[in-house]
Amino acid sequence: MxxxxxxxxxxxxxxxxxxxxxxxxxxxxxxxxxxxxxxxxxxxxxxxxxxxxxxxxxxxxxxxxxxxxxxxxxxxxxxxxxxxxxxxxxxxxxxxxxxxxxxxxxxxxxxxxxxxxxxxxxxxxxxxxxxxxxxxxxxxxxxxxxxxxxxxxxxxxxxxxxxxxxxxxxxxxxxASSSRAKAARLEAREYHPGHGEAGPALAEAAYVVAGGRGTLGDFEPVHDLADALGGAVGATRDAVDEGWVDHDAQIGQTGVTVAPRVYIGAGISGAPHHRGGMQASQTIIAVNTDPETPLFEIADFAVVGDLADVLPQAARAIREYRTRK
The missing domain is CATH 3.40.50.620 (HUPs)
Structure with missing residues (x-):
């Protein structure tokens, strides 16, 4: 038809x-x-x-x-x-x-x-x-x-x-716009591009690597894996409240809602307000040292381990794979 x-x-x-x-x-x-x-x-x-x-x-x-x-x-x-x-x-x-x-x-x-x-x-x-x-x-x-x-x-x-x-x-x-629509007038406009970071916008990214309280403030492994994937960095509300990352990276009911092809949550327990912003992801991978963490309940793949070890290994393997291709 x-x-x-x-x-x-x-x-x-x-x-x-x-x-x-x-x-x-x-x-x-x-x-x-x-x-x-x-x-x-x-x-x-x-x-x-x-x-x-x-x-x-x-x-x-x-x-x-x-x-x-x-x-x-x-x-x-x-x-x-x-x-x-x-x-x-x-x-x-x-x-x-x-x-x-x-x-x-x-x-x-x-x-x-x-x-x-x-x-x-x-x-x-x-x-x-x-x-x-x-x-x-x-x-x-x-x-x-x-x-x-x-x-x-x-x-x-x-x-x-x-x-x-x-x-x-x-x-x-x-x-022709109505007088009501033109009641406000634009005097100036300035564009601020995502704090100068390369890569896709968080809401548009096909790959999202998010960090939580389990990072202990060290987001370097999160950024490194996101860079290897060509993805974006996200975070939980706790990580934002601690000042470890900017609010623009917050995923959840009071932040950005994402639905990437792959979401990787590192050091994230999986509180309801965070899950509400990422649960529609096509594939969910959770990395945590606690085998009972709630995020494992909705994860397609659960990795029990220290994110400081797991994420750099994953980034290195991805780069090696892409180099061979």
């Missing part, structure tokens, strides 16, 4: 190659129907190549009369684009900014919205939202009663896949 759904995909950071979460969104959009990319800014040549190999059928540039960094302005622009395109599904990556944008746009259009969910099609072509709730202990499917379905989708929900390059149409639409 060929789906007739038109899927609008919000493209953020189009000044270089498309980020991994957006590549995943376009892969999902291909499965659902006809992908249409929407951007508030000009799109780079690298991003255009990515759009071509990820199956975008059209690119719509939304020209706004105010800064798209003002979320009410961006929301009105997105709502106008969705209406112009005739999209009945809208996908955006899960960021704090995007959550606000799609919520405002969905409200403006009288549409349904499910956050941190994956869109799926039923056998009769209806769109439903699948997500895990209550710290990953329940699977929920929600059906929309509205004509338009908005989603924010977490990184690593699918593996992005490319196809043979396709030609896509391109056009620009002009959107």
């Amino acid at each position: 060929t789906s007739q759904h038109t899927v609008a995909v919000l493209i953020d950071h189009a000044d270089g190659p498309l980020h991994s979460p957006v590549r995943e969104l376009l892969t999902i959009a291909r499965e659902l129907g006809h992908p249409v990319a929407v951007s508030f800014t000009p799109v780079s040549d690298e991003a255009r190549r990515d759009l071509s190999t990820l199956g975008a059928e059209e690119l719509v540039i939304v020209q706004l009369d105010a800064s798209h960094h003002l979320t009410p302005v961006a929301a009105e622009g997105l709502a106008a684009a969705v209406t112009d395109i005739g999209a009945d599904i809208v996908l955006a990556s899960t960021t704090f900014e995007n959550r606000e944008i799609v919520a405002l746009a969905a409200r403006q259009l009288g549409a349904g919205l499910v956050a941190d969910a994956r869109p799926e099609l039923t056998t009769d072509g209806k769109i439903v939202a699948f997500k895990r709730v209550f710290a990953g202990t329940w699977d929920v499917w929600a059906e929309f009663s509205t004509g338009i379905a908005f989603f924010t989708v977490r990184a690593n929900t699918v593996q992005a896949s490319e196809i043979d390059p396709v030609q896509f149409a391109e056009r620009t639409i002009q959107v």
